[in-house]
Amino acid sequence: MAAYRRKLFAVGLSCAASLSRGSSQSRRGLAALPTLLRRNWMSLSLTGALCAVPFIQNPENLTHEDLVRRASSLVTNSANTYLSQTTLALLDSISGYVKAISGLVTIHRRYSSSISKFTPAEEDAVWQVVLRQRQEVIDRRNDYKRFQSCWMTAINLSKLAAEAAFNAGADQASVAAQNSLQLTQSQVEQVRLQMQEAERQLKNSKAEDSERLQNALSAAMKEEDVPDAYLRED
Structure with missing residues (x-):
């Protein structure tokens, strides 16, 4: 989980650096995102959607x-x-x-x-x-x-x-x-x-x-x- 969070953090920094450039450069940079970054972006979106569902942790090992x-x-x-x-x-x-x-x-x-x-x-x-x-x-x-x-x-x-x-x-x-x-x-x-x-x-x-x-x-x-x-x- 910690490694996954570090990967997402690195992805966020990379995106922030791309967005800080000019608008035209940002559009070209977004179109040229690497495959790994796109997969991480989709994973982040999916994770955000699932977090909206109030899953309950199960510390008591309930069925x-x-x-x-x-x-x-x-x-x-x-x-x-x-x-x-x-x-x-x-x-x-x-x-x-x-x-x-x-x-x-x-x-x-x-x-x-x-x-x-x-x-x-x-x-x-x-x-x-x-x-x-x-x-x-x-x-x-x-x-x-x-x-x-x-x-x-x-x-x-x-x-x-x-x-x-x-x-x-x-x-x-x-x-x-x-x-x-x-x-x-x-x-x-x-x-x-x-x-x-x-x-x-x-x-x-x-x-x-x-x-x-x-x-x-x-x-x-x-x-x-x-x-x-x-x-x-x-």
């Missing part, structure tokens, strides 16, 4: 099976970490979505029951609150769907990691990954039941299907469809 088993355990740990983080994000997003739905249902019920008592100004003020809460529901729903996609990816990764650990003989890591999967899926399923109940209440309240809301949405869509030429002053 390849032992090293693969250790690596599979590291994979399951990383997959479990990703799964736990995406699960937390998904649970929080569903909770926020359910809370936003509950707020919209409550506000819309109060609006519907007291509409006859409102002055036109009060009615418009309350209606603006309804619209803002409805937008909150939409935003929370989008967050939930985005984190659900990440969570499904984490589920698939954890399944693959558990299978890899089992095939490598890392039984403890495989069992831990499977237990984490079962616990995570159970937690998400419980929160999904709450979300389904909230969505059922939202549908029954018709907070998103009220006549005034549909008229407001239709008016907004018509305004967006009007060409700019018709909105200009003569």
Whole structure:
């Protein structure tokens, strides 16, 4: 190894001397590199590429099976970490979505029951609150769907990691990954039941299907469809 390093060092000095000349001389010198130098250059490139791979020294004289088993355990740990983080994000997003739905249902019920008592100004003020809460529901729903996609990816990764650990003989890591999967899926399923109940209440309240809301949405869509030429002053 020391002799090889000295050879590479000598090659580097030779290259540095060639590159220190003029640009035209450097191009001619590069084209005329000896065969040995080119072989060393290729070996250096290959060595540099291989060094990017984190090979683990084996001071304990472990077998390849032992090293693969250790690596599979590291994979399951990383997959479990990703799964736990995406699960937390998904649970929080569903909770926020359910809370936003509950707020919209409550506000819309109060609006519907007291509409006859409102002055036109009060009615418009309350209606603006309804619209803002409805937008909150939409935003929370989008967050939930985005984190659900990440969570499904984490589920698939954890399944693959558990299978890899089992095939490598890392039984403890495989069992831990499977237990984490079962616990995570159970937690998400419980929160999904709450979300389904909230969505059922939202549908029954018709907070998103009220006549005034549909008229407001239709008016907004018509305004967006009007060409700019018709909105200009003569």
